[in-house]
Amino acid sequence: MSGTKVLRSLLHELRKASPNGCIKDSLAARYILAQYKKYETTDQQHCKARNEAVFLGQTYLTYLSSLRNYTELYHEFHGRGERTVKDTADLVGFKLPTDPK
Template structure:
């Protein structure tokens, strides 16, 4: 944030690095939101141990056939 504020465009100067910093800040924002999304997906689908067939079917949206015993 300090670097971004330091290179703001003012009436007295036109800073070439302004567009570079805008791109850098947008890239970093995209990285952070992607990292949060990855963590949420990983928590939902990874490292929960063995799942039953019913849990797996529910996770992907399938329905199991009923066993008429």
């Protein structure tokens, strides 16, 4: 994955993690952008730190997306006390038989 794609994905994940969806004033977004500008390279120069920065960005991206997925799963499946048989069947994807009267 290229550095630009990692940067865009990181900012996207930060936007999802933000309570209001805006990262304009976010210190994390400013820091990430500053680090990417610091390790910016051209065609004439090759920087080992740039590759390390991309790897670190991918690591943070994995962490942020995994944390978001964990939170979504936790809220969906966390026990809220006793569930009805219908709720449990819906949770695992089964349909209850209907009683014809």
